[in-house]
Structure formats: C-alpha cells, structure tokens
Amino acid sequence: MGKIILTGDRPTGRLHLGHYVGSLRRRVELQDSGLFEKIFIMIADAQALTDNADNPEKVRQNIIEVALDYMAAGLDPAKSVLFIQSQVSELTELTFFYQNLVTVQRLQRNPTVKQEIQLRGFSESADGADNKAGTPVGFFCYPISQAADITAFQATTVPVGEDQEPMLEQTREIVRKFNAVYGPTLVEPEILLPENSACLRLPGTDGKAKMSKSLGNCIYLSDPADVVWEKVRGMYTDPGHLQVSDPGKVEGNPVFTYLDAFSRPEHFERFADCFHGKKVSFDFRNLDEVKAQYRAGGLGDMMVKSFLNAVLNDVLEPMRVRRKALEQDLPYVYEVLRKGSEVARAAAAETLAAVKRSMKINYFDPGVLDELIAQQREKYRQ
Numbered sequence: 001m002g003k004i005i006l007t008g009d010r011p012t013g014r015l016h017l018g019h020y021v022g023s024l025r026r027r028v029e030l031q032d033s034g035l036f037e038k039i040f041i042m043i044a045d046a047q048a049l050t051d052n053a054d055n056p057e058k059v060r061q062n063i064i065e066v067a068l069d070y071m072a073a074g075l076d077p078a079k080s081v082l083f084i085q086s087q088v089s090e091l092t093e094l095t096f097f098y099q100n101l102v103t104v105q106r107l108q109r110n111p112t113v114k115q116e117i118q119l120r121g122f123s124e125s126a127d128g129a130d131n132k133a134g135t136p137v138g139f140f141c142y143p144i145s146q147a148a149d150i151t152a153f154q155a156t157t158v159p160v161g162e163d164q165e166p167m168l169e170q171t172r173e174i175v176r177k178f179n180a181v182y183g184p185t186l187v188e189p190e191i192l193l194p195e196n197s198a199c200l201r202l203p204g205t206d207g208k209a210k211m212s213k214s215l216g217n218c219i220y221l222s223d224p225a226d227v228v229w230e231k232v233r234g235m236y237t238d239p240g241h242l243q244v245s246d247p248g249k250v251e252g253n254p255v256f257t258y259l260d261a262f263s264r265p266e267h268f269e270r271f272a273d274c275f276h277g278k279k280v281s282f283d284f285r286n287l288d289e290v291k292a293q294y295r296a297g298g299l300g301d302m303m304v305k306s307f308l309n310a311v312l313n314d315v316l317e318p319m320r321v322r323r324k325a326l327e328q329d330l331p332y333v334y335e336v337l338r339k340g341s342e343v344a345r346a347a348a349a350e351t352l353a354a355v356k357r358s359m360k361i362n363y364f365d366p367g368v369l370d371e372l373i374a375q376q377r378e379k380y381r382q
C-alpha cells in the first residue's frame with residue numbers, strides 16, 4: 001500500500017513565513033520526492049467557519065489567496081490534489097459518526113482547543129454575564145472533523161506544524177476506537193513535523209513566540225520586496241545590543257531564528273555584499289561564524305538584517321513571480337480547485353462507504369438488503 005498525504009490550512013488570511021517553514025516547504029519537497037502515491041492538500045473553509053460563522057465573506061475571499069500561495073510556493077496540481085473542504089460533504093457525514101466515539105471531557109482536554117478558546121475569548125460558560133459569546137459547538141468539535149478530513153483519504157502521513165500535534169493524537173485515538181468497535185476500516189496516520197527546530201514554531205517579527213496574523217507580526221509570502229525590507233528592518237533583536245561593539249544574544253533573537261530556518265550554505269558567498277542601499281561586505285562562511293561574531297560584539301543588527309533580507313528575498317522572489325502569473329489567470333486557479341474537489345470527493349466517498357459497511361448502516365448496498373430480508377423473514381416466520 002502506497003503512502004498518502006493529507007494536510008491543509010484554514011483560509012483566514014494569506015500564508016506567511018511561519019506556514020512556509022512549518023509545513024508548506026516540506027509539502028513541496030514531499031510532493032517532488034515521488035515517495036507518495038497520492039497527495040491531498042485541503043483548503044479548510046468549513047473549519048475556518050467554526051470560528052468565523054458570521055464572516056463568510058472573509059473565508060470566501062481567502063480561498064483564492066491560499067490557493068495562490070500554495071501554487072506560488074510550488075504545489076503542483078499535476079502532482080497534488082488541491083481542494084476545498086466544504087465541497088466534500090462526505091467529510092461532515094464521517095464527522096457525525098466519529099462524534100459518538102469521543103467524549104466531551106476528552107475534547108476539553110485537547111490543548112490546542114483549550115488554548116484557542118482562550119485566545120478567541122470564548123467563555124466556558126455561555127451565560128452572557130462576562131460578555132462572551134460562549135464556545136460554538138462546531139468549533140469545540142473541530143478536532144473530530146479534522147479526524148474525518150485525515151481518515152477520509154486514508155492518509156498515512158500528515159505534514160503539519162507542531163500546534164497540530166494534539167489533533168493528530170486525537171485522530172489516532174478515533175481511528176483505534178473505530179477499528180476496535182467496528183472492525184479494521186480506518187488508517188492510523190502519522191504526523192510529520194519540521195526537522196529543523198527553528199521551523200517548529202517560527203517567532204513573529206516582534207519576537208513573540210508565534211508568527212500570527214492576529215498578532216500583526218507576519219511576513220507574508222506575497223509581500224513585495226520593499227515591504228519585506230521594512231518588516232525585517234523593524235524586527236525585534238537583542239534589546240541589550242545597543243552599540244555595534246556590544247556583545248549580542250543569539251538565543252531568543254528572531255533575526256537569528258529566521259536565519260536558522262532560511263539560510264543555506266550558498267547564501268553566504270552569494271550575499272557577501274548585501275547591505276541595503278549601500279554596499280558593505282558581510283564576510284562570513286557560515287551561520288556559526290555570524291553567530292560567533294554577534295556574540296563577541298562588533299556585528300551590527302543592520303548588517304545581519306540586511307543579510308537576512310537578501311536570504312528571504314531569495315526564497316520569496318520566485319514565489320512572487322509565479323503568483324503574479326497566476327493572479328492573471330484566476331479561472332485556471334478556480335478550475336484547479338473545482339477539479340481537485342471532485343477527485344477528493346470520489347476518494348472520500350469510498351471511505352464513507354467502507355465506514356457505513358463497518359457500522360452496519362449500508363442497508364441498500366447490493367446484496368445487503370436481500371440478506372437483511374432473509375434474516376427478518378426468519379424472525380417473523382410463524
């Protein structure tokens with residue numbers, strides 16, 4: 001049996017560097033590795049609606065943004081099925097059946113759900129006294145729907161960021177429970193985390209733990225070069241590094257975390273002359289040398305930021321070029337999603353049929369009805 005990938009993103013905004021190093025870059029490598037029989041990449045609009053129920057236009061507009069970012073980053077519709085979650089209604093049916101296998105208490109313990117409930121200001125009690133809206137049931141249950149997303153495609157491998165670990169754990173529990181109760185039917189998936197620890201959770205440009213749209217600390221894949229430079233120039237560094245001659249801290253300094261995540265050996269030679277505006281030489285053979293000099297003192301933040309800017313643009317420029325071309329051919333992009341959704345639907349329908357068979361709710365499948373009638377006849381024979 002070949003390996004199958006399923007992964008995706010909520011369409012609530014354009015994708016940023018955190019998405020890229022956390023998952024997107026890896027997906028493109030996996031896609032091009034030829035090691036996978038099928039690759040499904042899902043735009044999770046239904047999941048986005050679990051906490052954006054009153055903002056369908058935002059979700060609708062961001063579907064194309066995410067699709068453009070995907071294809072600009074190198075996801076290729078000839079190799080990967082790009083599709084929209086809401087167009088595969090089989091997923092909601094699976095969710096409904098899996099709900100019977102998960103307890104409210106187990107969902108309440110899911111760390112990602114817990115954290116997101118806090119972050120969004122949903123109160124635990126929906127009594128209105130604290131002016132909070134309460135937690136929407138659909139939102140609370142989204143880990144179950146995510147299990148449906150993954151299992152519907154018999155996915156063996158789910159490349160995602162670290163924050164999705166509790167979702168995968170919950171999915172595996174559902175699979176084990178389902179197979180134990182109804183017989184072997186579903187595939188237990190594995191999470192595939194980024195290898196580089198800098199990529200596990202990319203900090204924001206402000207140094208906060210996570211790059212996140214709601215924190216306003218993102219560099220987007222589609223940001224033009226001058227915007228990227230503005231953001232890099234304004235990045236948080238070591239606040240104790242006041243003078244160029246002062247020793248600086250590399251740990252917890254997002255400029256260095258980004259270099260850990262993005263710089264490649266050849267960048268050091270290629271971008272030895274990189275100072276933004278005026279040419280200054282940045283003479284290092286590798287990142288360890290840069291870090292050592294920064295720690296010792298005598299290396300200014302602007303120098304390091306200029307190098308980082310060159311590195312980031314090396315990664316982003318090919319994406320900008322591809323995105324520009326795709327932006328001029330939107331019917332093609334929507335056609336990719338429409339066709340992808342059809343392919344995804346056919347795959348999910350097969351799993352749903354197997355699930356219904358295992359759950360004995362396939363009354364009208366060929367042959368099943370005759371058998372049922374024969375059984376009942378036996379019961380009612382005088």
Ligand code: TRP
Nearest residue numbers: 006007008009010044047146149
């Ligand atoms: N929860 C993911 C996110 O926040 C999106 C998602 C939905 C997903 N279903 C999935 C990811 C299944 C991987 C597998 O972006």
